[in-house]
Amino acid sequence: MSNNNNDNLIIEKLFKPKSIAVVGASRNLEKIGGVILSNLVKNKFNGKIYAVNPSAKEILGVPSYPSLLDIPDEVEHIVVAIPAEKVPEIIEEAGKKGVKVATIIASGFKEVGRADLEEKVVNIAKKYGIRILGPNVFGVVYTPMNLNATFGAEHIHKGKIAFLTQSGALGIALMHWTSMEKIGLSSIVSMGNMTDIDAIDLAKFFEKDENTKVIGLYLEGLGTGKGHEFIEVFSEITKKKPVIALKAGRSERGTRAVASHTGSLAGSDAVYDSALKQAGVLRASDVEQLFNWAKMMAFSESFEINGKGFVIITNGGGMGVMATDASEFNGLPLLEVPEELKKEFRKTMPWFGSPNNPVDLTGQSNVQNYIEAIKVALESELVSGITVMYGEVAFLDPVELANGIAKTLKEYNKSRKPVNVVMLGGEKTKMGTEILEENGVPVYPIPEKAISSMAALYKYSKIIGKANLKI
Amino acid sequence: MSNNNNDNLIIEKLFKPKSIAVVGASRNLEKIGGVILSNLVKNKFNGKIYAVNPSAKEILGVPSYPSLLDIPDEVEHIVVAIPAEKVPEIIEEAGKKGVKVATIIASGFKEVGRADLEEKVVNIAKKYGIRILGPNVFGVVYTPMNLNATFGAEHIHKGKIAFLTQSGALGIALMHWTSMEKIGLSSIVSMGNMTDIDAIDLAKFFEKDENTKVIGLYLEGLGTGKGHEFIEVFSEITKKKPVIALKAGRSERGTRAVASHTGSLAGSDAVYDSALKQAGVLRASDVEQLFNWAKMMAFSESFEINGKGFVIITNGGGMGVMATDASEFNGLPLLEVPEELKKEFRKTMPWFGSPNNPVDLTGQSNVQNYIEAIKVALESELVSGITVMYGEVAFLDPVELANGIAKTLKEYNKSRKPVNVVMLGGEKTKMGTEILEENGVPVYPIPEKAISSMAALYKYSKIIGKANLKI
Structure with missing residues (x-):
């Protein structure tokens, strides 16, 4: 979304935070906040983990506090696993705490007609300079830090492919699939509503990330008016690393399905095709092909x-x-x-x-x-x-x-x-x-x-x- | 090759013989004749098995004789696993023994410029009314009879797909692959040089075979002048059962590769494409797609x-x-x-x-x-x-x-x-x-x-x- 260096540093905190807090953490593994905390702990994240939960003192060996503000340490990245209505309040607290980046898991925003609630969250975040991933995401994985802050698969096969996905369900399924197929990932990021951090911001991080050799992208739409910036930024990235995109909504009816799924104005496929070509992005025809190509690039x-x-x-x-x-x-x-x-x-x-x-x-x-x-x-x-x-x-x-x-x-x-x-x-x-x-x-x-x-x-x-x- | 009923009955003996003899059987599993006998025995073929070997009295529990003529029983199908030069002599013996059909494993015939040797074999077989599968094949599988007379994979996953292949190496690899993927086969047949029994003869058997719901075909060429017969026969078969073909040599250079591989005059792909369409045969673009489609048909x-x-x-x-x-x-x-x-x-x-x-x-x-x-x-x-x-x-x-x-x-x-x-x-x-x-x-x-x-x-x-x- 923004080009300045400070913002790039902040986005780094998404992947390489010194400390991460799960707001809505739980010891119940049937709850999203439970799975996220468990995945962080079991993957042995290379940083400090905190839990925020109204009643617990400790969950899965992780110290737990009633509120973010009670944590007696700096918190760089929070993962917010509570219902949409309560998110603005937490972002306000995060601002006061000095949090750099928030991954908002909850759905119930723009994608179901609550653009107002999403805007409210964005405005609070802006006030404090917090960058937001989401809302409506399954989280983020960055294997060089053993960071698995998702409610997806516990095990990730480590490697050099970063995969960014606009579809949550697809991303989670692919976490399981790549693990089984032993396809090595440096990262997998759920982009959700892209209310702030988007594919462009993320790709800029991976452009410089020495642990990533190839970037895979599942896209349904870019967001209005983003085409020019996309071409500009990705033209630079693809000079350094291959980028492989799967842009769904290629057919006439598929375009309509995208509109009903993400609310994105999908635009005609010819426009996307031309933008991807101009940007030097390779276009795969299905996810299997995307990972087939990415594996070739990652191993070369x-x-x-x-x-x-x-x-x-x-x-x-x-x-x-x-x-x-x-x-x-x-x-x-x-x-x-x-x-x-x-x-x-x-x-x-x-x-x-x-x-x-x-x-x-x-x-x-x-x-x-x-x-x-x-x-x-x-x-x-x-x-x-x-x-x-x-x-x-x-x-x-x-x-x-x-x-x-x-x-x-x-x-x-x-x-x-x-x-x-x-x-x-x-x-x-x-x-x-x-x-x-x-x-x-x-x-x-x-x-x-x-x-x-x-x-x-x-x-x-x-x-x-x-x-x-x-x- | 021929249309009359007697011939159809004889081809049935390829799949449902009362007795089968492996000529060139061995207890050495590094020899082709050893693997074929072992596969027959381990799959518990629903018929009698005999071995022909100059010195053994018994191999893997199977009675062994110095020559076909010494077997004190009728032999309907022989699998000939001896060097090309010795094949004519064995076919002569088979004729005297009253064998109905011979699968000739050996290579070293037309495909390496020895059309003369192949013709010699064919002429002897014709004299006695023996039908020939091959030469230059890995054998034949028919799961309803537990018949695995090949030197390919031992285990076959049973099902309703019959697969006929003009490429031996591909067929053997697919035996292993379908077994691992649990894709169910009624049969797999190696067609090799198709000097006698060809895709048309085999498909006619499977047209009537109640254990087969769909026929898969890997083809490189049909043989000169076979196009019209192919269309005629397959038009009838496809009314009853789906047929899915993978015709390789689709590209200009691929056509040349076929010529160097099988010596078939591959003909232009457009001609094949039109023939397959006229015959109601579905055309897959790779082996995985062929089996994906076949599975759909077999389960429907x-x-x-x-x-x-x-x-x-x-x-x-x-x-x-x-x-x-x-x-x-x-x-x-x-x-x-x-x-x-x-x-x-x-x-x-x-x-x-x-x-x-x-x-x-x-x-x-x-x-x-x-x-x-x-x-x-x-x-x-x-x-x-x-x-x-x-x-x-x-x-x-x-x-x-x-x-x-x-x-x-x-x-x-x-x-x-x-x-x-x-x-x-x-x-x-x-x-x-x-x-x-x-x-x-x-x-x-x-x-x-x-x-x-x-x-x-x-x-x-x-x-x-x-x-x-x-x-």
Whole structure:
């Protein structure tokens, strides 16, 4: 909302407060204030935690006070988990206490026609210089500080993706989903009504945050008159970090659904599409794709792309064809392998394999074939990036293969080429997938998703002018 | 390849032989003949099993003989797991033995330039009236008979989907994947070089097979001059059962990759696309989508669709918008909910919910809200089908919800409306997913996949003239 440095410092307190207080804390885990406090405590937040509750002296080991003003310490960030009607009073108290930022969980404001109540809260906050996240949010997560001030999932898988969401239910569901899928997050922020802190403010924080490599955004609308600022700010951010947006309300009827959901004037999708493009923001078509792309970006060490085209290495011709189709549809240029390089690839495979691109090691290949073929691709200046594909077969153990690929990439990927892997199979293959991802190699279950993610990285490389392909 | 009834009876022996012999059986599980025998034994094939091995008297409890001719019993189906050069000799023996059908596992034929050897095998087989699957295949699975005559995954999840694949490596990987994902198969067949038995022959079997509700097809090419027959045969099959094809080689470069992989003259994709459309075959864009759609078809009790449009029930506005977008993009007509029905929906939700379509029960809904809303949708004649969506939240247990939805559908879905469910969340949600699928309700992880699958069902209903929507 505002550009000055002081405000940026204050927003930092949302993620890195020295102390946080849960107003409406409870020992009842069926209450929102109970879950938030429990998530803070169980995640071992790297700061002080206080509870505000009219009657308790201590909840879950956390000291509890009847009011904010009773806390015998500075409080930088409060999470307000009480009914909407009582929020203005608490913000008044927070002002007196010198609180910097308030996350207002309660719904019952603008989204249900109570713009008056929301305005009242905003005016009090302004008077004291308090920044507000919300209202109508599930809270905020910032894993580098072990901060989980949400009533969402308790466990978060740590990583480099920051995800900002305008839909609360979606965000909570995705907290659970990313944890299960072991997709690593630096942060997840519920933006709710965006009465003060909005996507622009938050993205500015993540632009500088060294714990975040890629920003994901679920948007339904920007707020009236925000388009120009969005383009301006995000154009700068995307020069430093990839931003991937899922803008819902793309269809005519979807636009109407947005209006009924958030009350945002959704505006025509063409306008958003053009704004996102101008700002250098990549646009995903569903949440799974958003996280597929984000994983690729988060695991990549460089966005500089050289050479003359991408190479696919596979143990199955069918998967090779699928990847080839996907490359063309996603605008990923495949290398035309010259004779000399073909000779090199041929040495890595059974005699009936194919050194063309896709490089087909055949279903009878072994770990050594993969390692050798990957080395050839890594060492050739012609190769821009590599997608390695494995379809589970009886005679090639996916766990051994995963270890082999991870080791080879660590030792030989000196030029930091983008590499991703397809692992299509069952339980054993899933174990291989986990080994690769623990080693920083992004893995996808089918060729199309790997290629789409590689193409997204290539697209981002072009956006920031780091793609130097000689095609 | 041939149309007469006798041939159809013989192809039945591929799936339902009274006895099967593995030629090249071994106790060494690092050999193909070892894995095939082991898979047959461990799956407890409902028929007799014999091994052919020069030295053993018994392998894995199965009686073993030096030659086919030594087996003191009729043998209907042989699986030939010996090197290509020795195959003609075995087929000659099989002819003398009166074998009906031979699955030839070995590669080393047409696909590597040895069309001469393949022709030799075909000629011997013709002489004796033996039908051939392959060569260059991983085998055949038919779960109603507990037949797993492959060197692929040992465990198969039983169900109603038959999957025919021209790519071996892909097929084996998908055996593992479908088992892990609990996608139920009646059969999986590796088609390899299709020197005799081809997709058309196999599909004719599944057309009549009462254990199969939907046929999935991974195709790279049909074989020269087969287009007309394909359209003719599949036009009949699709009147009875949905067929979903993934035709790879869609792009210009993909077409070239097919040629190098199978040696098929791939032909232009437009030609295939038109043939598939004429034949009433649905075309998926990747294997995951193929199985998503197939699952929807396999679980549906009826393909008749009435009413005035589909309804989405959700606990999150964001997911509702995504589903709305997907409906428009996939041609799935959503119901404009009339005032009277809105009143009914309103009774099922908190006051701040929305009775429009998507019907938004809000993040504060409980199991009872879902049950009541689903009942309203099931009981309204206006509703053509229902997508129920759940994003994991702290205060609504997905397992309880899954049980509630399953029970409600069992009791109240008298008109057999198509219903599917989105379950987006973590481990607990996954448990809910499994409960629903065990109860015959297809579940998807994100809105777009559920809507795409519902739209595929609607499209099939239109193809067979059973969609009576009054829009």
